[in-house]
Structures are given as structure tokens and as C-alpha cells.
Amino acid sequence: MDKNEKILRLLEENAHYTHKNIADAMGMSEAEVTAIIEDYEKKGVILGYKALINWDKTSREYVSAIIEIKVQPIKGEGFTQVARQICAFPEVVSCYLMSGGFDLAVTLEGKSMKEVAMFVFEKLSVIEGVTGTATHFVLNKYKDKELIFEEQEKDDRQMMGL
Amino acid sequence: MNYDNILLGKVKDLKPSGIRRFFDLADSIEGCISLGVGEPDFKTPWHIRQAAMDSLQKGMTRYTSNAGLIELREEISRYMERRFGLKYDPKNQVLITVGGSEGIDAVIRSIIGPGDEVIIPEPSFVCYSPLTVLAGGTPVHLPTYEKDNFKIDPQVLKNAITPKTKLLILPYPNNPTGALMTAEDYAEISKVLLGTNIIVLADEIYAELCYNTDKPNSFASAPGMYDRTVIVNGFSKTYAMTGWRMGFVCGPKEILGCTLKIHQYGIMSAPTTSQYGAIEALKNGDEDIEEMKAHYNMRRKYLLDSFKSMGIPCFEPLGAFYVFPNVSKFAPSSEEFCTDFLNKQKVAVVPGNAFGETGEGFVRISYAYSMEHLRKAMDKLDKYINHNL
Numbered sequence: 001m002d003k004n005e006k007i008l009r010l011l012e013e014n015a016h017y018t019h020k021n022i023a024d025a026m027g028m029s030e031a032e033v034t035a036i037i038e039d040y041e042k043k044g045v046i047l048g049y050k051a052l053i054n055w056d057k058t059s060r061e062y063v064s065a066i067i068e069i070k071v072q073p074i075k076g077e078g079f080t081q082v083a084r085q086i087c088a089f090p091e092v093v094s095c096y097l098m099s100g101g102f103d104l105a106v107t108l109e110g111k112s113m114k115e116v117a118m119f120v121f122e123k124l125s126v127i128e129g130v131t132g133t134a135t136h137f138v139l140n141k142y143k144d145k146e147l148i149f150e151e152q153e154k155d156d157r158q159m160m161g162l
Numbered sequence: 163m164n165y166d167n168i169l170l171g172k173v174k175d176l177k178p179s180g181i182r183r184f185f186d187l188a189d190s191i192e193g194c195i196s197l198g199v200g201e202p203d204f205k206t207p208w209h210i211r212q213a214a215m216d217s218l219q220k221g222m223t224r225y226t227s228n229a230g231l232i233e234l235r236e237e238i239s240r241y242m243e244r245r246f247g248l249k250y251d252p253k254n255q256v257l258i259t260v261g262g263s264e265g266i267d268a269v270i271r272s273i274i275g276p277g278d279e280v281i282i283p284e285p286s287f288v289c290y291s292p293l294t295v296l297a298g299g300t301p302v303h304l305p306t307y308e309k310d311n312f313k314i315d316p317q318v319l320k321n322a323i324t325p326k327t328k329l330l331i332l333p334y335p336n337n338p339t340g341a342l343m344t345a346e347d348y349a350e351i352s353k354v355l356l357g358t359n360i361i362v363l364a365d366e367i368y369a370e371l372c373y374n375t376d377k378p379n380s381f382a383s384a385p386g387m388y389d390r391t392v393i394v395n396g397f398s399k400t401y402a403m404t405g406w407r408m409g410f411v412c413g414p415k416e417i418l419g420c421t422l423k424i425h426q427y428g429i430m431s432a433p434t435t436s437q438y439g440a441i442e443a444l445k446n447g448d449e450d451i452e453e454m455k456a457h458y459n460m461r462r463k464y465l466l467d468s469f470k471s472m473g474i475p476c477f478e479p480l481g482a483f484y485v486f487p488n489v490s491k492f493a494p495s496s497e498e499f500c501t502d503f504l505n506k507q508k509v510a511v512v513p514g515n516a517f518g519e520t521g522e523g524f525v526r527i528s529y530a531y532s533m534e535h536l537r538k539a540m541d542k543l544d545k546y547i548n549h550n551l
Contacts, residue, residue, distance in 0.1 A: 006456075014533065017460070020467075021533065025460035157199040 004036050008045070011037070015049040052145055063137060064093070064109050065116045067124065068102040070132040079103055082129045091119055102134070113137060176292050184500060188510035195539050196510045200337060202402035202483070203530045204457075206439070207450045210401060213442030214435045222434060228426040230258025230410075231437045237444040238410050245370075246380045248388070254415040257422055258432045258440075262367040262396040262409035264425070267293050269363050269392050269411060270329065272420040274299035278328040283314055284518030285486075287337045287365070302327070305520045308488060311477045312341035316350045323354070329361050332381050335368040335481020338517045338526035340462075342372055342481035348384035355390065361417070362391045367409070368482040370400040370451050373459050382412075392417055399482075400451055401443045406436040458483050461529035461536055468540040472547050483530045486514065490523035492547060500525060506551065507542040 001009065003026070010022050017025075023033040040046040055062060071082050079097055086106055087095050093107040106124070110116035117135065125133050141149050166174075188194050229235065235252035242248045250256050259265040266289060274280055276298040282290045284303045291301040304322050306312045319330075332351075334343040343351070355362070362381055369378040382391040396409030409432075411421060443450075465485050469476045476487035493499035496513035504510050512528075514521030529536060545551040 010456075017533065021460045021464060024463035025456040027459070155196070155199075155203070157201055157203075 004040075007033060007036055008040065011046065011049075052147060054141075054149055056141070056149070061111055062109055063111075063113050063116055064107060064141075065113075065120075065138060066136045067104075067106040067108060067120055068134040068136070069104040069106060069124065069130055071103040072129050072131050073103075074129060082127060085127055086124065089119075089123060091116075091123075102132075172295055176295065184497065184504075184513065184516075185510075187501070188504055191504065191508055191510075194504070194508045194510055195535065195542065197527045197529075197531065197536075197539055198510045198512050199528055199530055200484075201404040201530060202399060202454065203532065204402040204454055206401060206403050206406070207443075207447060209446055210403070210439045210443045210450075214406075214439035217435055217438035222438060224434065226258075226431045226434050226437055228431050229256070229422055230432055231434075231441070234258060234437050234441050234444075235410075237441055238412070241444050242393075242412060245378055246383060248380060248382050248393075248412070250412045251415065255412055255418055257411045257418055257425060258437060259394075259396075259409040259411055259425060260429055260432050261398060261407040262365065262394045263289060264407075264429065264432075265394040265396070265409045265411040265421075266290070266363065266365060268421045268424040268428070269394065269413075269417070270294060270299070271297050271424050272417060273329050273361055277326060279324060279326040280329045280331065281319070281322050281327060281360075282331045283333065283336075285312070285336075285338055285514060285521035285524075286331070286333050286517055288517065290331050290333070299328070300326075303518060305518075306339075306341070307520060308477055308524075312336060312339040312479075312486070313343055313347055314351060316354050319351065320354050323358065323360070327358070327360055329363055330355070331363050331365065333365040334381075335366075335372055337368065337482055338484050338512065338514065338521065339486040339524075340479025340482045340484040342374070342479070343379070343381075345379050345383065348379070348381050348387070351381070352384040352387045356386055360390065362387065364391055364393045366393055366395045368399050369395060371455060371458060371483060372481045373455070373462060374480045389414055392421075397440050397443055401447055402454065403436075403439065403443065406439055407433060408436045408440045458529060461531070461533060464533065464536060465527065465529055465540070468543070472540075472544050474543075474547065483528060485527050485529065486521075486524050487527065488523055489525050496522055496525055503543070503546050507546045509539050509542050509546075 007022055010017055010025060019033045020030045023030040071079050073079055074081055083095055083104060086092055091108050091110055093109055096105045097103065098105050108116055110119060120133055120135050124130060143149060232252060235256040238256050239250050239252040242250050270293045274294060274297040278299040279302045280294040280299050281302045281304050284305050294301045302322055304319060306314055334341060364381040366380055372378050380393060382388050382393055392411060392413035394409065394411055397403040397406060466476060466478060469487050474487045476485055479485055489499045493502060496515045500511055500513045512526040514524030514526060
């Protein structure tokens, strides 16, 4: 891995690390790290800084679903135009072009299964070029963004190890 | 039964770790934030765990040869050359032990008997003196001081040597101080030892955790010292493998031959599953070391910056994962500082005197903790030191 990309890895691990923290870990100056991060932000390599939230532990009622979408590609455009239309919906959390038996994998969030189903039915399946959809509801999240969604582990290390 | 008449006096007289009482107190406090632990917070890298599981699935569950799997000894031999530029013959100069601890014990017992003196720097990890006493030897404490960044002063070492001195322990990078001895420092120590018959037990378990340099340093590389140095190292700190109990000893074949006999009769062979994990660590673990080291370095500097802004004096430790700040202006003794800080702010740090008299006035703070954990603890330390809370 490129040295500067190690900075990205650290930020991806914990966006709360300060530029000074990262500089200390990398053996660089704080100013160097700031310049590199600003450059990544400008170039759109770093797109933003968000909190990872386990909504299952809140009172928010929601469901997630993964939708497999088959698309008839448009000449000269491929899948891009359809994907762009799909991405414009705020309900869409992610949208990937896939190899294999279908074309786009879309993650959706909604208040209820009915709402998600209606969205697929009324908004996605009617987009020109979409030839089929298959909706899979998420039952439980075990791991997301490299984090395992279980009870926070307790530090069971002993002080005996002087 | 009157066990008192049966049990060996020198064992009965061994003091249980002086700070047990303090740890028990910390354990009893609900929500206590600990900075006391001496093992990595990281988990063993997955590929190492996977290699051990694979070995189990393949049914590799028998004893290995007494000295350990030859494949592992060959990897260690390559590692010692790659990282330290030191050559050890895997056939007779490398021994796999149950953690570094067994290595330390077996080497001391190979060399030390009644009447022999062992020079032990202070402050240091707590096992050297009891093991010396059990072997029948006499511990001679070699004080090190904050003014020297807790390095050994060659002149003080020279003064500690007597005709009975047989072994010098060199535990650097040091637990609890984090002190590091550089190649230049070791060259000075080697001058004192040349012309004597003193053997050196270099406990280099923290060797890879050194922060001013990319390459770790071994005493065996010091001029003329290879033939008198026995290195104890292991996987616990370097690869976050404490529970695997994997250590190794490298040194002159004449000494290792004796150490092997003690190991053979007392242990048979080190755990087989762990040995397969260790092979994987050495083959593919260099990046893991680098990544963990970067995190430790971030935390080390964060703590030093925090101490500075709070007005707590602390020399810059360049090794291991400990800082050793001087708290003498805040409390009459290390123990009183630790107890009061624990009671008021529910943070546990280890009193420096647990590691020897010259640790008095200091506390050991481990940074084998996440940045979030350390930030919380430093906020509390600031409240305690500067706001009388």
C-alpha cells in the first residue's frame, strides 16, 4: 500500500483520529498529513465523514432490502443512465453494477416492508430499461463497514501480566 | 499435615507480587478504567489464527521435537538474520519455549547456582529476581534513573560486578519504563563486559516495538558480544499472541544444549498448535507488526503530549508500550498516587515501585488501549492533577 493510502486506511478505521494522531502514527509532520488529506478531499477520494450507527438499537422503525435488478442496457450509455435515475432516490443507500445473473444491486431503506415493496413496484420497476427485479429483505445485520454488530466486547485482559 | 515443615523455605519466602492488593482494589471498583494491562489490545492477526486452525484440522496434534518444529526454528533463524543481522543455526542455536517466561527461567537455571550473582537492572519486569532466587543465586539490583532515561550507566554496571557475577539481565526495550538501549549504548556496555566471563540474558521480547527506528536492535550485535549473549524473544508482544505462549531462545549452542535439557525434562515441547501459528506469523506477519507499531506510536505520542500539557514530567520512552511519568510532585509515594487517583477518578495505573525501588515516584501507564480509551483516561488524569477532582 502507498504510504499516503495508509492515511486513508487510518481514517477509515477511525475518522476521529486527529491529523496530529495520524502524523504520529506515520512518522510525518502534522502539516504534511493535513496537506495530503486536503488533497484527497479535493480530489473526491475522501467523500465525507459519517458516524456508523446501529439503528437496530434505536426506536427507529426501518427495514433494509437488497434488490437485484435486471437492466436492458442502452446503446452508447450502458447501464449508467438507469443507475443514475436509481441513485437519485433518497431511499437508495447503495447501487452497484454487478457481474453474474443480474445487473444492478441496490440497497434500500424504508419504514416498512410494504413501503419498500411499493417503492420497488412503483418507482424502480417502471424505469425504462429495467426488465426485472427481485427483492430480498435483510433480517439481521451481522457485520457492516468492517464492524461486527454484536455487543461491544469486554476487555477481559488481566493485570496479572506485569 | 504441617505443610510449613514440608514446603521449601525459599519458595515460601518469595513475596507475592507487591501490587496484588492494588489490583484487587481496582477490580472491585465498578466502571474502573484500566491503564494497567501489559499485553496488546489487538487480537492475533486472522491469518495466524487460521494457520493454527488449519493445523488442527489436519490433525497435527502431537508433540514436536523437544526444541520445537524444525520449520519454525528455520523461520526464526531467517527472522533473526532479516531483522537483526544475526546468524543462528536452527539445528542447535534456536529453542522454542512456552512464552518468553519459560525461556528466561530455563536460561537462568542453565547458568545460575548457589553463590552466583545475577545483575538485574531496576526498574524491570518482576520475574528475574524470584527466578534467580529459586535457582539458588543472588540477585544484585542495578539501579537506573530518570536522568539517564532509565538506561544502564556503564560505570554503575562496572561497580556492580564482583568475582561472583555470572549473569547480566538486559531487559530492553524495558517494561515498565519503555526505555530503549541503542546500538551505541550497548557498545558502551560491551566494553565493560569484555574480558569478563559474564553471560548476558537479553530479554528482547519488546524488540520490535521501538519507535525511533525501523530496525530493532539486539545486544548480540554489540561488538564481541555474540558468544556471551543468550536472546529471549517471542511472539506475545510482537504479534499480539500472549495467550499462545510462544517464545524462543537463541544463543551459543553450548548454552542452548543445557537449556534444552531443562526444557526437555520440564516441558517436553512447546504447544504444537501455537508453533504452527508462529510459523505463519514469521512468514507473513511483517506488515502486522508495522501496522500495530504505527498505532502504538500514535498513542505513545498522544500520552506524551497530554502529560506535557498537564505539566506531568515524563522522559520520552522509545520502546515497548509503556510510559513512565514522574508523579513525585503530586503525591508522597507512587502507591498513594495510584490509590488516590483510583478512588477519585476510577482510573488504574500501576505504581512504579512494583518494579523495584528506583521506580518509586513513577507510575507505569500502558498504551495497549484504543485512542478513545486513552482520551477518556487522560481527561480524568487532567481533572485529578489540575482541578483537584
